[in-house]
Structure formats: C-alpha cells, structure tokens
Amino acid sequence: MAAPFLLTTELDNIGIVTLNKAHKRNALDEDAIAEIDAYFSNIPEHIRVILMKAEGDHFCAGLDLKEHHDKERGAVDFLRVCQSWHRAFDKIEHGGIPVIACLQGAVVGGGLELASAAHIRVADSSTFFALPEGTRGIFTGGGATVRTAKIISPNRMIELMLTGRVLDAVEGERLGLAHYVCNNEANPKTAYELSLELAQRIAGNAILSNYAIVSSISRIADMSATDGLFAEGLMAAVVQTGRDVQDRLGEFVNKKAHKVKPTK
Ligand code: 1HE
Numbered sequence: 001m002a003a004p005f006l007l008t009t010e011l012d013n014i015g016i017v018t019l020n021k022a023h024k025r026n027a028l029d030e031d032a033i034a035e036i037d038a039y040f041s042n043i044p045e046h047i048r049v050i051l052m053k054a055e056g057d058h059f060c061a062g063l064d065l066k067e068h069h070d071k072e073r074g075a076v077d078f079l080r081v082c083q084s085w086h087r088a089f090d091k092i093e094h095g096g097i098p099v100i101a102c103l104q105g106a107v108v109g110g111g112l113e114l115a116s117a118a119h120i121r122v123a124d125s126s127t128f129f130a131l132p133e134g135t136r137g138i139f140t141g142g143g144a145t146v147r148t149a150k151i152i153s154p155n156r157m158i159e160l161m162l163t164g165r166v167l168d169a170v171e172g173e174r175l176g177l178a179h180y181v182c183n184n185e186a187n188p189k190t191a192y193e194l195s196l197e198l199a200q201r202i203a204g205n206a207i208l209s210n211y212a213i214v215s216s217i218s219r220i221a222d223m224s225a226t227d228g229l230f231a232e233g234l235m236a237a238v239v240q241t242g243r244d245v246q247d248r249l250g251e252f253v254n255k256k257a258h259k260v261k262p263t264k
Pocket residue numbers: 023024025027028058060061062063064065066067082085106108109110111132133136138139140141142
C-alpha cells in the first residue's frame with residue numbers, strides 16, 4: 001500500500017497535518033486531495049486550531065503534473081478534479097477551525113491554492129511563490145481565481161500568471177501571501193516555532209469567536225454592503241452572547257485581563 005500523503009498528529013488541542021511526499025515535492029494527486037478532504041471533513045471535536053506543514057525543502061509543487069500527463073484526462077474528468085479540490089479546500093477555509101500554513105521552498109500553482117485556503121501563512125525565508133500555470137499552458141483549478149486573487153488582487157494574479165514571475169518570501173509577504181517571514185534577522189524563529197506559538201495563542205480564544213472569524217469574514221466580503229452588515233450583526237449577536245463571554249469580559253472589568261499594547 002502506498003504511504004499516506006498526510007501524516008496527522010496532535011499537540012494538546014492543536015491538530016498537526018504534514019504533507020508527506022517530499023520526494024515529489026508534495027505535488028497533489030487525486031489521492032492526496034482525497035486525504036485532505038477526509039481529514040478536514042472529520043476534524044476531531046477537541047481540536048481548536050490546525051497547523052499544516054510539509055516534509056522536505058518545499059511546501060507543495062501544486063498539481064501532480066505526471067499524473068495529469070499520464071491520465072490524459074478529458075475536460076469533464078478535469079472538471080471533476082477541480083471540483084474535488086474546491087470541495088477539499090473549502091473545508092479548510094470554512095471548516096470553522098483556524099488553519100495555519102507553515103511554508104518553505106516552493107509554494108507554487110496548486111500549492112499556493114492550498115496555502116491560500118489557510119487563514120494564516122507563516123513563511124520560512126526560503127519560501128517562494130509562483131503561479132506557473134500560464135507558462136505551462138494550463139490554468140489554475142484549485143481556487144486561486146477566487147482565494148489568491150482576493151489576497152493579492154485579480155490584477156496582480158493576472159501579471160503573475162502571464163509572466164510566471166517568482167516572488168520571494170519578503171515580496172510574498174508584501175502582497176499578503178505570507179503574514180510572517182521567519183528565519184531572518186528581523187524574526188529569528190523558525191516558521192514551525194512561530195506557527196506553533198500562534199496556534200497555541202489562537203487555541204486560547206473563545207471557540208465561537210474563532211468560528212465567526214474564519215467562517216464569516218470572507219463570506220461577508222462576497223456580499224453586498226447591506227447584506228454584509230446584516231450578517232455581521234447576526235454573527236455578533238450570537239458570539240457576543242456566548243457562554244464564556246461574561247467571564248472573559250468580567251476579567252477586563254475587574255482589571256485582570258491583558259491590555260492591547262504594541263509589541264515593539
Ligand atoms: C513533481 C512536481 C509536480 C516536482 N508534479 N511531480 N507545478 C509546477 O509547475 C512546479 C513543478 N516543480 C518544480 O518546478 C520543481 O520540482 C520545484 C521547484 C518544486 C522543486 O525543484 P527541485 O529541484 O527541488 O526538485 P525536482 O528535481 O524538480 O523534483 C523532484 C521530483 O519531484 C521529480 O521527480 P523524479 O521522479 O525525477 O524524482 C519531479 O518530477 C517531481 N515533481 N514537482 C509531479 N508538480 C488544480 S490545477 C493546479 C495547477 C498547478 O498546480 S500548475 C503548477 C504545477
């Protein structure tokens with residue numbers, strides 16, 4: 001039996017998911033997408049945050065080009081492949097649990113589509129981003145036209161796809177593809193250390209707040225302003241009256257809660 005694409009483990013209430021096909025740069029074949037879908041369809045109830053990382057020097061080289069070449073898929077076959085990616089990545093984005101992607105090396109094509117479905121991206125300084133589809137005679141099919149375009153703007157995505165330009169970690173951070181860059185002078189932590197630190201912090205948030213943040217903001221961005229304000233009000237009405245809100249706000253009222261302070 002082939003080795004699994006995903007290794008999964010837990011650290012307290014943090015789920016750790018590792019892409020485990022370093023020998024083919026964690027390229028995504030049909031089985032890999034099915035495993036991602038299965039994991040994010042059945043997140044154990046005690047898991048509060050998921051950290052997604054990869055073995056080897058590269059996060060993910062995107063679509064398994066060999067599988068695609070060898071299968072000689074027709075249009076309907078590939079439409080089904082795209083839909084399977086959309087379903088799996090939608091579970092990452094809208095599963096209600098914050099997902100942190102810990103990146104290194106290539107985050108390209110479908111690898112960038114996978115990372116774009118995560119809520120936070122922490123990049124090692126070796127990370128590079130690209131959408132090489134245009135220069136390979138193909139097109140994105142794992143959600144980049146929606147998610148990556150939302151992050152960097154459709155116009156920047158068009159330029160990256162037409163030219164095949166490769167962005168380094170810092171350039172990626174400037175455009176929002178990474179929220180943090182690690183392993184450099186400004187931030188000596190490894191990407192894994194920082195990802196874990198963020199995961200632990202986020203796991204301490206109220207469950208309902210985390211749910212609202214990862215489930216509603218991107219959806220509200222797709223709504224008209226009128227619908228968005230209505231949905232925001234409804235979401236806040238549920239979250240602000242949740243079970244542990246009184247306790248958390250009581251800590252602030254009693255001067256026991258942390259204050260919001262600049263970190264530098
Ligand atoms: C692969 C893949 C892959 C590597 N599918 N097998 N993605 C791309 O266009 C990126 C293609 N890959 C690369 O540009 C490079 O491999 C990397 C920059 C990621 C890494 O380079 P390197 O020198 O470390 O590795 P390598 O020697 O190129 O690759 C090691 C092995 O991984 C080699 O196989 P081997 O049998 O010769 O050992 C490669 O063939 C294999 N490999 N990348 C299959 N992508 C839903 S639509 C989404 C559309 C897209 O994602 S398009 C973007 C595709």
